[in-house]
Amino acid sequence: MPGSVGELGEDGLVRSVLSRYASADGVLVGPGDDAAVLEVTGRLVVSTDTLVEGRDFRRDWSSGHDVGVKTAAQNFADVAAMGARPLAIVVSLAAPAELAADWVTALADGLQEESRRAGAAVVGGDISEAMEIVVTGTALGVLEAASPVLRSGARPGDVVALAGRTGPSAAGLAALLAFESQAGEPPPGVDLELVRAHLAPRPHYEAGASAARGGASALIDTSDGLLRDAARIAEASDVVLDLDPQALTPEPDLVEAAAALGTPQAAVSWVLAGGEDHALLACFPAGRALPEGFRPIGRVLPRGDAAAVVLVGGRPWAGPTGYRHFG
Amino acid sequence: MPGSVGELGEDGLVRSVLSRYASADGVLVGPGDDAAVLEVTGRLVVSTDTLVEGRDFRRDWSSGHDVGVKTAAQNFADVAAMGARPLAIVVSLAAPAELAADWVTALADGLQEESRRAGAAVVGGDISEAMEIVVTGTALGVLEAASPVLRSGARPGDVVALAGRTGPSAAGLAALLAFESQAGEPPPGVDLELVRAHLAPRPHYEAGASAARGGASALIDTSDGLLRDAARIAEASDVVLDLDPQALTPEPDLVEAAAALGTPQAAVSWVLAGGEDHALLACFPAGRALPEGFRPIGRVLPRGDAAAVVLVGGRPWAGPTGYRHFG
Numbered sequence: 101m102p103g104s105v106g107e108l109g110e111d112g113l114v115r116s117v118l119s120r121y122a123s124a125d126g127v128l129v130g131p132g133d134d135a136a137v138l139e140v141t142g143r144l145v146v147s148t149d150t151l152v153e154g155r156d157f158r159r160d161w162s163s164g165h166d167v168g169v170k171t172a173a174q175n176f177a178d179v180a181a182m183g184a185r186p187l188a189i190v191v192s193l194a195a196p197a198e199l200a201a202d203w204v205t206a207l208a209d210g211l212q213e214e215s216r217r218a219g220a221a222v223v224g225g226d227i228s229e230a231m232e233i234v235v236t237g238t239a240l241g242v243l244e245a246a247s248p249v250l251r252s253g254a255r256p257g258d259v260v261a262l263a264g265r266t267g268p269s270a271a272g273l274a275a276l277l278a279f280e281s282q283a284g285e286p287p288p289g290v291d292l293e294l295v296r297a298h299l300a301p302r303p304h305y306e307a308g309a310s311a312a313r314g315g316a317s318a319l320i321d322t323s324d325g326l327l328r329d330a331a332r333i334a335e336a337s338d339v340v341l342d343l344d345p346q347a348l349t350p351e352p353d354l355v356e357a358a359a360a361l362g363t364p365q366a367a368v369s370w371v372l373a374g375g376e377d378h379a380l381l382a383c384f385p386a387g388r389a390l391p392e393g394f395r396p397i398g399r400v401l402p403r404g405d406a407a408a409v410v411l412v413g414g415r416p417w418a419g420p421t422g423y424r425h426f427g
Numbered sequence: 428m429p430g431s432v433g434e435l436g437e438d439g440l441v442r443s444v445l446s447r448y449a450s451a452d453g454v455l456v457g458p459g460d461d462a463a464v465l466e467v468t469g470r471l472v473v474s475t476d477t478l479v480e481g482r483d484f485r486r487d488w489s490s491g492h493d494v495g496v497k498t499a500a501q502n503f504a505d506v507a508a509m510g511a512r513p514l515a516i517v518v519s520l521a522a523p524a525e526l527a528a529d530w531v532t533a534l535a536d537g538l539q540e541e542s543r544r545a546g547a548a549v550v551g552g553d554i555s556e557a558m559e560i561v562v563t564g565t566a567l568g569v570l571e572a573a574s575p576v577l578r579s580g581a582r583p584g585d586v587v588a589l590a591g592r593t594g595p596s597a598a599g600l601a602a603l604l605a606f607e608s609q610a611g612e613p614p615p616g617v618d619l620e621l622v623r624a625h626l627a628p629r630p631h632y633e634a635g636a637s638a639a640r641g642g643a644s645a646l647i648d649t650s651d652g653l654l655r656d657a658a659r660i661a662e663a664s665d666v667v668l669d670l671d672p673q674a675l676t677p678e679p680d681l682v683e684a685a686a687a688l689g690t691p692q693a694a695v696s697w698v699l700a701g702g703e704d705h706a707l708l709a710c711f712p713a714g715r716a717l718p719e720g721f722r723p724i725g726r727v728l729p730r731g732d733a734a735a736v737v738l739v740g741g742r743p744w745a746g747p748t749g750y751r752h753f754g
Contacts, residue, residue, distance in 0.1 A: 251460055
């Protein structure tokens, strides 16, 4: 599609975007009226998350399609982190009139593709003019378990478990920053999949509902880094999470990328403190079989007089602890 | 609360904002975990709408509280326009680190106040850093009627009816633009309520569910102006809406404001083309008693070979026809 958002105009742009979205079961009214209408059987889970150009993505690195995938991924990961199944998403785009209309339709394609992978539908949105690109998704999910899995349910003796990996997104970001290269051009010695993991994460959403069915006592997605998100469970549950350093040994691709970038010690930091992987961190009562996809990475201790709420091999971690907006 | 968003930091700001939100019936998990959890009985309605500083509001005119009210109002009006009852809202804020933290807590107070007035709860949100303020609300509602009221159901012979007024918001904006005055200082001869209607609209949400119960064939909220939103019903329903100029005579406050601003002919344009009033425009089968709050303003004609899909007194309207993003 030629031209800019401003040249195409709101109506033309909306028509083109809406043509990207497939209908789905349970969607009684899709995009195009004042609001969408959905059939919901069970409790509803809702979460919202925003991506801002230059902070959450760079247009010289990420295609519109990548940003669409990332918007869906971040939002549906939060839904999964309650133990729910993704159902639908609405997305608001604020963008300069000069933005290429093609970028917006690629965004819609990425949203549609990742929503379908999550088992969900894009059911609505909004387009506004702004100085920079701001994309806000709001994801809905359905809770099929009796109760949501909160951050506050971990108990001493529980096993700490992880579904998915932590570290790839931070490694990919480090590679992009170090090489300032174009996305799609692998920096030498860095697996391109790490860069893709940063630009367009593909979380294992189904692990959320599996954790709920499997009796998880606490659940969170690692959007801000393993240590920081583990601390959120620990604080909400008034316990200590002691992570096993053996279980968190960086995989070869991370070790190789860190070496290629000349920062071999970074691989451990990526695993422990790197954000935006959207792995699922859960606690399960001891002796319970872990659901498929989860592997044990630590245990829950009583709060007592521990020096910190998250320990690594029994000791506080002294390295970086994750990303924080506004310092 | 002293200081800026950046000085307070994300965690402090989130804590302060969350303390503003009251819990409500049907909210099983409120803000603070990965996602909120709601009990939904009936079909779910969802809509999203964004306000951008300098385009949808000006900080020298609108307080944070006003923008909170407006965010809730715009979003819940879309939910009401499906015939649904407002249930909950999530709100994402992108803002410069220099923004006063007080402005953000006032935004939260405005959101809470108007959500309560709508019978709904604020159940979640997100805060990001950005160059300018962008506020995105996503509203959820519950449909208690058998079916949503779409734009596409109007039939020839139906009565066109309106709940709420059109024009006050445009009049208030014209007054603010003409006088470039501070909000709260009424321009001479202009009723301050018109300025308030622009800065912090207070729609009649309950008219949406009333319209559904009362058998409305089509429903929309007048966010972009009566003529433009009437055209949306007409196009979706493949009919013509003929509005009665007698029923759309500007009220005295609009006439006086137009005179005070030196543009007496503007009053009619405000009523027909002014946006952001969030009145509810409906069609009802002829002979049916209109629900409380609705008054007849026209009738539905067959499409035939009419010169336009919306007529005023049987003729196309030659004046301005409403606000459009991106020209």
